Amino acid sequence: MxxxxxxxxxxxxxxxxxxxxxxxxxxxxxxxxxxxxxxxxxxxxxxxxxxxxxxxxxxxxxxxxxxxxxxxxxxxxxxxxxxxxxxxxxxxxxxxxxxxxxxxxxxxxxxxxxxxxxxxxxxxxxxxxxxxxxxxxxxxxxxxxSRPMIPVPFPPPAADYPLLIGDWFKANHTDLKYMLDSGKTLGFPDGLLINGRSWDGYTFNVQQGRTYRFRISNVGLSTSLNVRFQGHTMKLVEVEGSHTMQTTYSSLDVHLGQSYSVLLTADQPAYDYAVVVSTRFTSKIISTTAVLRYANSQGKAPGSLPGGPTIQIDWSLNQARSIRWNLTASGPRPNPQGSYHYGMVTTTRTIRLANSAATINGKQRYAVNGVSYVNADTPLKIADYYKIGGVFSVGTISDSPSGGGGAYVQTAVMGASYRDYVEIVFENSENEVQSWHIDGYAFWVVGMDGGKWSSASRQSYNLRDAVSRYTVQVYPNSWTAIYMPLDNVGMWNVRSENWARQYLGQQFYLRVWTSSTSWRDEYPIPKNALLCGRAAGRRTRPL
Missing domain, CATH: 2.60.40.420 (Cupredoxins -  blue copper proteins)
Known part of the structure; x- marks a missing residue:
């Protein structure tokens, strides 16, 4: 066009x-x-x-x-x-x-x-x-x-900087895809990037005495990262749409797909300081830097680069537990975030999701509850809207681990009812950190710990001020539990944020359904929607 x-x-x-x-x-x-x-x-x-x-x-x-x-x-x-x-x-x-x-x-x-x-x-x-x-x-x-007149629990910063961090491979994406399609793994990344640049390739300019907001997102493919600012501390203020208690950290773990906002006050002598990012939980530690440059800088700041945690799981777990919801702060609306008492609502269903690695037809695959996802020939939501049979079936993935140890490929869709209030437990028996994302929803991270989850694990849940977010980590041989109200009708992707695992099957779709056809519950298909697969040639709605 x-x-x-x-x-x-x-x-x-x-x-x-x-x-x-x-x-x-x-x-x-x-x-x-x-x-x-x-x-x-x-x-x-x-x-x-x-x-x-x-x-x-x-x-x-x-x-x-x-x-x-x-x-x-x-x-x-x-x-x-x-x-x-x-x-x-x-x-x-x-x-x-x-x-x-x-x-x-x-x-x-x-x-x-x-x-x-x-x-x-x-x-x-x-x-x-x-x-x-x-x-x-x-x-x-x-x-x-936030909209004007909605109070924000900190003064406006002097500037608001994106800080996109992630691992990177030197091979072209087509070569990486070919490796995965051939049943191989990607191996270790070649380096790390900050806003698309490597060592000292990006500069953040600051003025002495002022406070700045840094919005940190891990957009990488395979690696949890730690970020820190030479000679400075960070005050955490927001996690994926939730204002948090304003805890100060010298370094911060950011797992795949996660986002954080921190405030940094330029309260040091005027030099060029390093913004350091390094890998976590890897056999080899790699890092990169950007520059935090003061106005009238005298050059590179004296001293060595700040070290960070490397393979310590307990350190990261304790930091994750220290991140709490600010109950008195306003969110997108003027009422306090804590006015919704998530811990006092009775859950209607428990869903347990276990990730696994598997070999299927001689190739590396990954699975959830024993099912390794494969895409259908038509988007599931579009097939659902037009009631096209044979594309997917609801219930093709169980809401608890299979326990068999094997895996098979399937276009996996789990059914759920609109306005249910579910407990989801992510169970990780593997030796690497997992990072899970659910499209369409925020959820409260009520608990995480090592070992196997059981009903007794609920005794340790935080039912008062757990943070609400969209992406959560699960440590090796550990579990993480969330509460989530199913208040958004639709077809929603539940996936690993490790992009090779997602590509090779560690994902599924959650179909949140209601019999209502009211636009108050779900909008109809967009007028300009592209139609493909078995829906090709159909009409959406008249303009």
Whole structure:
């Protein structure tokens, strides 16, 4: 579609969609062109995925309840999708941008995402969800600010900086995908990046005496990371949309897919200080740095770089437990976060999810409760909407571990009822840290510990001020428990944030269903939805 015609159709779509969103909530328009381009983040030229010729992609800045109209032109030679880590897509999983909900943008085509950051604040990111595109870039930061007159529990910072950290491989994403398709593992990453740059390749400018907000997201593929600022401490203020108790840390563990906001006060002599990022729980420790540069800097700060934790699990577990919800602070609404007493609500169902590694047909695969996920030929949500049979079946994954030790491939979908209140226990019997994300939802992390989970483990749950978030870690040979209200109808991806494990089957879809057909419960398919697979040739709704 030519740009002029695309804009005209876009305006028509926005006008036609007005009934689905609050009329007085602002609109923010973005036009993105996705291309290949040469990048050299580790000094070796490789094929990157650029958005508007940028790596990482442009930052999205929004305010609670804003409507985001993002027109994406795909100039790659393969299908492409973007997903929005932590954006809840209230009543609208069609826009989630993963293979189970949204048809890909074909090469040379375009698609306009119509999103609303409904009742959300905080720190998030977007990323390409298909194939192994995430290994080539295409990711960027999202920040959602509070509305005017909604109190924020700290003064406005002098500046608000994204800090996208992650591991990186020198091989092209196509080569990495081929390795996984061949049944091999990726091996150890070649380096780490901060905002797409390696050693001292990125600079944050500060002025003495002022306080700055850093929004940290681990956008990497395979590794938990630790971040620290030479000569400075960090005050944690927000975790994935939740204001936290303002605890001070000298270093912070950030697991795959997780996001944090910290405040840093430039209270040291005017030098260039190091922002250090290093791997956690790895046999070999690698690191990288960015520069925290004071105005009128006298040069490199004296002293050595600050060391960080390496393989210590207890250190990380204790830090995770120390992160608490700020009960008196406002969230996206003026009422205090703690006004919802999550610990006093009786759960209606317990779901236990166990990850595992398996060999299937001679190739490396990963599974949840013994099922290794494979994509269907049609997005599940679209097949569900049109009632197309043979694409998936609800109940193809159990809500407790199989116990058999083996695994098989299946398009796994778990059924759940709208407005249930569930307890989910992630069980990890492997020797590596897991990181789990649930699209469409925030949940309270009520407990985590070593060993096997049992009903007696509930005695240790934090039912008062556990943090609400979207992505949670599970330590080796350990468990993590969450509470989650099923208040968002749709088809939602539950996945490992280790991207090789996700690609090779450690994911499934949670179908949250209601018999109601009211738009108050779920929006109909978008008018501009792309249709593919067995839904090709059908109509959405009249413009």
């Amino acid at each position: 030519e740009a002029g015609n695309a804009v005209a159709v876009l305006l028509l779509l926005v006008a036609a969609s007005a009934v689905l969103v609050a009329g007085d909530d602002p609109y923010r328009f973005f036009t993105w062109t996705v291309t290949y381009g040469d990048i050299t983040p580790l000094g070796v030229k490789q094929q990157g995925i650029l958005i508007n010729e940028q790596f990482p992609g442009p930052q999205i800045e929004a305010v609670t309840n804003d409507n985001l109209i993002i027109n994406v032109f795909n100039k790659l030679n393969e299908p492409f999708l973007l997903s929005w880590n932590g954006i809840q897509q209230r009543r609208n999983s069609f826009e989630d941008g993963v293979a189970g909900t949204t048809c890909p943008i074909p090469p040379g085509g375009n698609f306009t995402y119509i999103l609303q950051v409904k009742d959300q604040i905080g720190t998030y990111f977007y990323f390409p969800s298909l194939a192994f595109h995430k290994a080539a870039g295409g990711f960027g930061a999202i920040r959602v600010l």
